Amino acid sequence: MVGSTFLIVVIFSEICIRMKTMALAPERLTGMNPCISKQTCHECIQTPHCAWCAAPNFNEKRCFLPNINTKIFATCPEEYTWNPDNVFSMVRHRNLTKGGYIATSGNNSGSLSSSLPTSESSSWSTSSFSSAGRQEAIQIWPQEVNLKLRINEAHRMSFSYSQAEDYPVDLYYLMDLSKSMEDDKQKLSDLGQLLVESMSKITSNFRLGFGSFVDKVVMPYVNTMPKSLIEPCDGCAAPYGYKNVMRLSTDTSAFASLVSNASVSGNLDAPEGGFDAIMQAIVCRREIGWREKARRLLVFSTDAGFHYAGDGKLGGIIRPNDGICHLDHTGLYTHSSEQDYPSISQINLKVKQNAINIIWAVTEEQISVYKRLTKHVEGSFAGKLSNDSSNIVELIREQYDKISSSVEMKDTASSAIKVRYLSNCLNDGPPVETSKCDGLKVGTKVEFIAEIEVTSCPDNRTEWKQKFDIYPVGINETLTVNLEMLCDCECEHDGSMYEPNSPECNGVGTLKCGVCECYDGFFGKRCECSPHQEITGFDKNFLSCRPDNTSLVDCSGRGTCACGQCECEERENSEEVSAFHYSI
Incomplete structure (x- = not known):
C-alpha cells in the first residue's frame, strides 16, 4: 500500500513538473531567441544578430535569427530581408614615418617628403641641414576610418603607434x-x-x-x-x-x-x-x-x-x-x-x-x-x-x-559608445585588455585593438552619426572615427515599402516594412481594432494576450494578438497533439 501511494505521488509530481515546464517553455524560448518579441523593424535590428522580413502578407515571424530560424530565412525574399552588417573602411591611412631630416633636391629643399617609405627615408643623409628637408612624422596609423555599427554588436579595429625619431x-x-x-x-x-x-x-x-x-x-x-x-x-x-x-x-x-x-x-x-x-x-x-x-x-x-x-x-x-x-x-x-x-x-x-x-x-x-x-x-x-x-x-x-617611453590611448567617444582597448604591447602572446604600453623606443611599433560598441541609440536622431578621436596622450595626432549607428530601417521612411493610409492597414495606419503602424485610437495587425467603450484602452486589449503583466511576449510566442484575443499558429505537423492541456 505504501509503495502504491509512493508511486502515485511520483507520477503526480512528474505530471506537475511537465505541465510547469510546458507552461514556461515559450517564455524560455523567447529568452533564448530575443528576436521573437520585436514588433517593428528598428526594434529588430537593434537586437544583436536579428533580421527582419519586410515582405507583404508574410505569415511567419518577421523578426528572426537567420542561423536558427532557417525556414523563415528561406521563405523571406532576399530583397525584403533587412539584416545590416557592420561596415568598416579606411579614409586616410598614410604609412608610419620616423620623421627627421631627409635629403631634397632642386627648388624643393624646404618641402616635406612624407610619402617616402620609412626604410627609404632612413637611408638619406642628414649631415647637412642646408640641403635637407624635415619629413613629417606620422606616429599613428590609420588616421581616419568610417564605421557603420549595429547596436550592441562590437567591432574590433586594429591600429598602430610608433614613436618618431628626432620629434620636435x-x-x-x-x-x-x-x-x-x-x-x-x-x-x-x-x-x-x-x-x-x-x-x-x-x-x-x-x-x-x-x-x-x-x-x-x-x-x-x-x-x-x-x-x-x-x-x-x-x-x-x-x-x-x-x-x-x-x-x-x-x-x-x-x-x-x-x-x-x-x-x-x-x-x-x-x-x-x-x-x-x-x-x-x-x-x-x-x-x-x-x-x-x-x-x-x-x-x-x-x-x-x-x-x-x-x-x-x-x-x-x-x-x-x-x-x-x-x-x-x-x-x-x-x-x-x-x-x-x-x-x-x-x-x-x-x-x-x-x-x-x-x-x-x-x-x-x-x-x-x-x-x-x-x-x-x-x-x-x-x-x-x-x-x-x-x-x-x-x-x-x-x-x-x-x-x-610610454604610450596611453584615450578617446573622445560619447556615453552611447563604449571603446575597449587591447594590446600585447612588446610581449609575445595574445592581446590583453590595456590602453597603455611602456618601455618603448624610437621606431618601436605597437599594435592596438579598439573594440567599439554602440550601447544605445540616442533619442535625438541627429546623434546617430558621431565623430570621435582615438589619440595617444600628449601627442597631437589622432585616429578619427566617423561612426554611423544603424538604429532603424530604410523601409521605415519614404520609399517603396512605406505607405501612409495604407489599405493594408484599413486606411487608418502607415505600412512600414510590411507591418502596420496604426494611428491613435486603432490597433491590431491591420489596425482593424478599436477600443470598446467598456474597455479602458489599448493596454488592456494588449495585455489580455499575455498571461500576466510581467510577460513581454504576446500569446506565449505561439500566435498573434488580434483585438485582445490570441490567434494561435498552426502546428507544422497537423497530427501532433499535446499530451497535457493547460490554461493560463
Missing part, C-alpha cells in the same frame, strides 16, 4: 617667482645652457620658452596697501598674476638672460596662482608659440600649493574662469582679478584638447600633493625638485624619458 619638442618653463623661489630662479639661469644642451641630445628641433606667476593682486592673496603694490618685499617687483616672458623660440641663448633678469615678487598666503598661469600658457597657443606637430612640455616649478576654483570668492571674485586667452601685448594676464581660478577638471580638459604634458617640478614638501594631482590631469608627471632647483636638468630629462 616645445618646452615652456612656467616658474613661481614669489620671494621664496629667488634662489631657484638664479640656479635655473645658471643651468639654462645645460638644459638646452641636454634637450638638444633628444631632438635637433627644440624650442624653449619662459613664463612666471605670483598670484591675484587682490586681498587676501596680496597686500594691497599702496606701498606694497609697488614693492611688496625688499628688492621685489610689483605683484602680478601671470606673465609670458619669452615665447617658444629656437633662440635658446636668450633663455638664461631673461630668467636672470626676471624679478621676484611677494604675496601673503601660502598657495600661489599657478592654475591661472597654466590655463593661459595652454590656451594662448599663438602667443606662447605652440606648434601643431611637436611634443609639448609645460614644466611647472614651485615650492607651494595652488589655488583652484572657488578660492576666488575669498577676494570677492565670483565670475568662473572662462578658459580663454587674456594676454595683452606685453604678455601680461589681464583678467587675473576679474575671474576665478580654473578648476582641476578645467585644467585637465585643456591639457587633453591641446595635447600637452605637464611636468610638476616641485619641492619635497609639495611632492605628495602634486603626485595625487597627476591622477586628475591627463599625461602629467611629478618630480622632486631640490631646494635650489639645482637638479632641474636631470629632472626634466628623467620625466621626458618617462613620457616618451
Whole structure:
C-alpha cells in the first residue's frame, strides 16, 4: 500500500513538473531567441544578430535569427530581408614615418617628403641641414576610418603607434617667482645652457620658452596697501598674476638672460596662482608659440600649493574662469582679478584638447600633493625638485624619458559608445585588455585593438552619426572615427515599402516594412481594432494576450494578438497533439 501511494505521488509530481515546464517553455524560448518579441523593424535590428522580413502578407515571424530560424530565412525574399552588417573602411591611412631630416633636391629643399617609405627615408643623409628637408612624422596609423555599427554588436579595429625619431619638442618653463623661489630662479639661469644642451641630445628641433606667476593682486592673496603694490618685499617687483616672458623660440641663448633678469615678487598666503598661469600658457597657443606637430612640455616649478576654483570668492571674485586667452601685448594676464581660478577638471580638459604634458617640478614638501594631482590631469608627471632647483636638468630629462617611453590611448567617444582597448604591447602572446604600453623606443611599433560598441541609440536622431578621436596622450595626432549607428530601417521612411493610409492597414495606419503602424485610437495587425467603450484602452486589449503583466511576449510566442484575443499558429505537423492541456 505504501509503495502504491509512493508511486502515485511520483507520477503526480512528474505530471506537475511537465505541465510547469510546458507552461514556461515559450517564455524560455523567447529568452533564448530575443528576436521573437520585436514588433517593428528598428526594434529588430537593434537586437544583436536579428533580421527582419519586410515582405507583404508574410505569415511567419518577421523578426528572426537567420542561423536558427532557417525556414523563415528561406521563405523571406532576399530583397525584403533587412539584416545590416557592420561596415568598416579606411579614409586616410598614410604609412608610419620616423620623421627627421631627409635629403631634397632642386627648388624643393624646404618641402616635406612624407610619402617616402620609412626604410627609404632612413637611408638619406642628414649631415647637412642646408640641403635637407624635415619629413613629417606620422606616429599613428590609420588616421581616419568610417564605421557603420549595429547596436550592441562590437567591432574590433586594429591600429598602430610608433614613436618618431628626432620629434620636435616645445618646452615652456612656467616658474613661481614669489620671494621664496629667488634662489631657484638664479640656479635655473645658471643651468639654462645645460638644459638646452641636454634637450638638444633628444631632438635637433627644440624650442624653449619662459613664463612666471605670483598670484591675484587682490586681498587676501596680496597686500594691497599702496606701498606694497609697488614693492611688496625688499628688492621685489610689483605683484602680478601671470606673465609670458619669452615665447617658444629656437633662440635658446636668450633663455638664461631673461630668467636672470626676471624679478621676484611677494604675496601673503601660502598657495600661489599657478592654475591661472597654466590655463593661459595652454590656451594662448599663438602667443606662447605652440606648434601643431611637436611634443609639448609645460614644466611647472614651485615650492607651494595652488589655488583652484572657488578660492576666488575669498577676494570677492565670483565670475568662473572662462578658459580663454587674456594676454595683452606685453604678455601680461589681464583678467587675473576679474575671474576665478580654473578648476582641476578645467585644467585637465585643456591639457587633453591641446595635447600637452605637464611636468610638476616641485619641492619635497609639495611632492605628495602634486603626485595625487597627476591622477586628475591627463599625461602629467611629478618630480622632486631640490631646494635650489639645482637638479632641474636631470629632472626634466628623467620625466621626458618617462613620457616618451610610454604610450596611453584615450578617446573622445560619447556615453552611447563604449571603446575597449587591447594590446600585447612588446610581449609575445595574445592581446590583453590595456590602453597603455611602456618601455618603448624610437621606431618601436605597437599594435592596438579598439573594440567599439554602440550601447544605445540616442533619442535625438541627429546623434546617430558621431565623430570621435582615438589619440595617444600628449601627442597631437589622432585616429578619427566617423561612426554611423544603424538604429532603424530604410523601409521605415519614404520609399517603396512605406505607405501612409495604407489599405493594408484599413486606411487608418502607415505600412512600414510590411507591418502596420496604426494611428491613435486603432490597433491590431491591420489596425482593424478599436477600443470598446467598456474597455479602458489599448493596454488592456494588449495585455489580455499575455498571461500576466510581467510577460513581454504576446500569446506565449505561439500566435498573434488580434483585438485582445490570441490567434494561435498552426502546428507544422497537423497530427501532433499535446499530451497535457493547460490554461493560463
